[in-house]
Amino acid sequence: xxRDSHLFRTVLCALNFVCCLLPxxxxxxxxxxxxxxxxxxxxxxxxxxxxxxxxxxxTLEDASIYHLELSLDxxxxxxxxxxxxxxxNRGDRSLDELVFQLFPNLLGGNLEIQGxxxxxxxxxxxxxxxxxxxxxxxxxxxxxxxxxxxxxxFRLRVxxxxxxxxxxxxxRNGVLSLAHAYxxxxxxxxxxxxxxxxxxxxxxxxxxxxxYRVRVSAPAGLVVVTSGRQVDRRLEGQRQVxxxxxxxxxxxxxxxxxxxxxxxxxxxxxxxxxxxxxxxRRSAERALGYAAAALDIxxxxxxxxxxxxxxxxxxxxxxxxVEFPGIVAIADALEGQGSDGGPLLEGTTVxxxxxxxxxxxxxxxxxxxxxxxxxLAQYATSLYFRxxxxxxxxxxxxxxxxxxxxxxxxxxxPIGLAAGEYTPREYGAIVYGLGPLVLELLAERLGEGVxxxxxxxxxxxxxxxxxxxxxxxxxxxxxxxxxxGDFFARWVGP
Numbered sequence: 482x483x484r485d486s487h488l489f490r491t492v493l494c495a496l497n498f499v500c501c502l503l504p505x506x507x508x509x510x511x512x513x514x515x516x517x518x519x520x521x522x523x524x525x526x527x528x529x530x531x532x533x534x535x536x537x538x539x540t541l542e543d544a545s546i547y548h549l550e551l552s553l554d555x556x557x558x559x560x561x562x563x564x565x566x567x568x569x570n571r572g573d574r575s576l577d578e579l580v581f582q583l584f585p586n587l588l589g590g591n592l593e594i595q596g597x598x599x600x601x602x603x604x605x606x607x608x609x610x611x612x613x614x615x616x617x618x619x620x621x622x623x624x625x626x627x628x629x630x631x632x633x634x635f636r637l638r639v640x641x642x643x644x645x646x647x648x649x650x651x652x653r654n655g656v657l658s659l660a661h662a663y664x665x666x667x668x669x670x671x672x673x674x675x676x677x678x679x680x681x682x683x684x685x686x687x688x689x690x691x692x693y694r695v696r697v698s699a700p701a702g703l704v705v706v707t708s709g710r711q712v713d714r715r716l717e718g719q720r721q722v723x724x725x726x727x728x729x730x731x732x733x734x735x736x737x738x739x740x741x742x743x744x745x746x747x748x749x750x751x752x753x754x755x756x757x758x759x760x761x762r763r764s765a766e767r768a769l770g771y772a773a774a775a776l777d778i779x780x781x782x783x784x785x786x787x788x789x790x791x792x793x794x795x796x797x798x799x800x801x802x803v804e805f806p807g808i809v810a811i812a813d814a815l816e817g818q819g820s821d822g823g824p825l826l827e828g829t830t831v832x833x834x835x836x837x838x839x840x841x842x843x844x845x846x847x848x849x850x851x852x853x854x855x856x857l858a859q860y861a862t863s864l865y866f867r868x869x870x871x872x873x874x875x876x877x878x879x880x881x882x883x884x885x886x887x888x889x890x891x892x893x894x895p896i897g898l899a900a901g902e903y904t905p906r907e908y909g910a911i912v913y914g915l916g917p918l919v920l921e922l923l924a925e926r927l928g929e930g931v932x933x934x935x936x937x938x939x940x941x942x943x944x945x946x947x948x949x950x951x952x953x954x955x956x957x958x959x960x961x962x963x964x965x966g967d968f969f970a971r972w973v974g975p
Contacts, residue, residue, distance in 0.1 A: 510600060510629070510630050511630050513630075514632070515548040515549075515563060515694075515696065518694065520546055520567045523538070523692070525726045526538065526726055526727075526728040526729075527539075528710070528789075529710050529727060529728065529790075530789070531749075531750045531789060532750075533785055534785065534788075537944050538728070538945070541692075541945055544569075544690055544691050544692060544729055544945075545567060545569070545689065546566070546692045546693075546694075547566055547692065547693045547694070547695075548564065548565040548566075548567075548694050548695075549562065549563075549693065549694070549696070549733065550563040550564070550695075550696045550698075551663075551695065552697075553657070553697065553700070553703070556652075557639070557652050557657045557737065558638065558639045558641065559636065559638055559639065560662065562633075562637060562662075563633075563635075564632065564633045564663055565630060565631070565632045566631045566633075567628060567629075567630050568628060568629055568631060569626065569628040570623050570626065570628070570629075571626075572625060572669055575625060576622070578617060578618050579617045579619065579629075579666065580614055580615065580666075580674040580676070581614065581615045581617065581633070581665060581666055582661070582665045582666075582667050583608075583612060583615055584650070584660075584661035584665065584685060584686075585637055585650055586611075586613045587613050587645070587679065587685065588640070588650040588660070588661070589642060589645040590637060590638055590639055590640045590662075591638040592635055592662075592663075592664070593635060593636045593638075594606060594634070594635050595634040595635055596632075596633070596634040597615075597617055597631070597633050597634075598633075599618075599620055599629060599630075599631055599632075600629060600630055601632075604618055604619075604620060605618070606618070609676065610676055613678075614674075617631060635663070637663075639651065639659070639662075643798060644799070647800035647803060648797055648798045648799050648800075649798060649800075649803050650662060651796075651797060654758075655738055655739065656758070656795065656797055656813065657736065658736050658796040658797070658798070658810065659734065659737075660732075660734055660805065661686065662735070663733075665688060665732070668688065668846075675687055675846070677848045678848075678901075679848045679900070680899070680900035680901035680908075682903075683847065683848065683851050683900025683901070684847040684848075684851065684854075684855075684900075685847065686731065686732060686847055687846040687847060687848060687947075688731040688732055689844075690729035690730060690731055690844070690945040690946070691729065691730065691731070692728030692729060693725070693728050693730065694724070694725070695707065695709075695726075695727070695733055697723045697724075697725070698717075698720055698721070698722050699720065699723065700720060702739055703721070703737050703739055704741035704743075705735065705736075705737045706735070706736045706741065706754075706756060706808065707734065707736075707792075707808070708730050708733050708805060708806045708807045708808050709725045709726050709727025709728065709730065709788075709806075709807060710726060710789060710790050711723055711725055712725065712726050727806065727807065729945045730807065730841070732805060732806055733806075734805035734806070736794040736810065738756075740758050740759055741758065742756065742757050742758075742759075742762065743755070744757070744766060745769070749776075749780065749785070750789060751786055751790065752789065752791075753772050753773050753792075754769075754790065754793065755768050755772065755793040756795065757795065757816065758813060758816070761795065761813070764826060765795070767826060767827070768811060768816065768830045771827045771830040771831055771834075772791065772830050772831075772834050775830070775835065775865055776834060778865050778868045779835060779837075779838060779861060779865070782861075782864065782933065782936070783838045783861075783936060783940045784842075784937055784944075786837060788807050791807060791808070791834070792807065793808075794808065794809070794810055795810075795811050795812070795813040795816050796810045796812070798810060798812050798813075799812075801825060802815070802829040802830065802832065802833040804836030804837070804840055806837075806841050809830065809834060809836075810833075811829060811830065828862060828878065831861075832858050833858075835857070835859075835861035835862055835865075836858050838857075838861070838940055839858050840854040840858070842940055842944050843939065843944065843947075844943075844947040844948070845948055845949065848899060848901075849900075850897060850899070850950055851899075851900045851908075851912055852896045852912050852916050852973070853948060853949075853953065855916065856912055856913070856917050856919070857917075857920065859882065859913055859914075859916060859917035860916075860917035862917075863878050863882070863917055863921075879918075879921075882913075882915075882917055882918055884914070885909060885910050885913055885914025885915075886910050886911070886914040886915045886918065888909070889906060889910040889911070892910075893915075894911045894915070895972065895973055895974030895975075896912060896915055896919055896974070897973035900912075919973070922972070923968065926968065927961045935956065935960035938960065939953065939956055950969075950974075954973075
């Protein structure tokens, strides 16, 4: 080896944050203490998927695996949790730490970490970003393509107000909503761990697709609705123990109430379940019909919905609706607007179902590039109205987009800014109003047939992955064999 080659290797080693002489994590990994299951067994998760989606899931060999145990108290305001995460270093450099997002500490709750172990060895974690993230030091270096098991014990206090990020983590009006209620691995990229602070008026999740096994201990009469599907239930006195499997998904969401009532129907191989609270059965039935129709339309346009279940649940959110993997949360106030569910129910339900493709299947950084899921979900909603009802309904929904944009004087702001770069009014007007109109312009420029094929190809290309604006632009240019730099510079931003 030449002197220059040796110097290059030494520098490269330093840039990868590992010295060649440092010990590394190696050897057999501990088995799960929460489930009697091999870490690499995918069969339970595949049962949550329709057959055509299983091949894509099986390619995610290095996806993280979460084992969660959650115990809900009788008041539904405290959660005792235990968690194990099987993590594989999929990056291009060795790691000496892992970082978890603690979203409840952003959402008005309190997530307290009570113990952390790395491969059964206790370590001393440290809080970051005002206790909204947790640094877990690794006792040894984790090389590329190597794995580790992180175990965390925690306690969560659930807030009862809905003033923070739409109330997606709260117990209110007899409904428990547990969004991002556990330590969630941050995304690791070229610049390290992604910890961009979210905006109060935008979504906050940026996560990799992972597999989840979750055991929930709860009062026996509580109706529990989650991402994924229930695979077991047993009674232990006045409590029930439920087991769920979900994956590949970006997050695990749970909603629960003693007052939930269920109605359902089947679309293709997917069971759509709509839950209602007292007096809201008719609006929940309407939402069920809207979701079933949207599932059918979007599967035809963008590729099949991959899961065997899609749930709709009312929660006490200050938003009209909120998307989660395999589950749509709708404002209880919206469902209670009248016997037909009110005029906003259809558009809200369809928009959130569209997120099962744009956010669920194709992920993105919702903090820095919210247009990639919100504008696309709005555009998909406009297609739903045209496909289901015809041109007049399409133009009616399009008019609502124009009105959103007109609320800021038809200002030509880029649609591709980070959520925090907009005021709350601008965020709704530009990302939700102008954004889908820009996508309509892009469809006109490419031609409707090319654009339709492009969107389907975009979903296929990035299924279970994360896309960026650069990815979207590059694939659009490949689809049309044209240069779209001027278009994206004007409408989306640098």
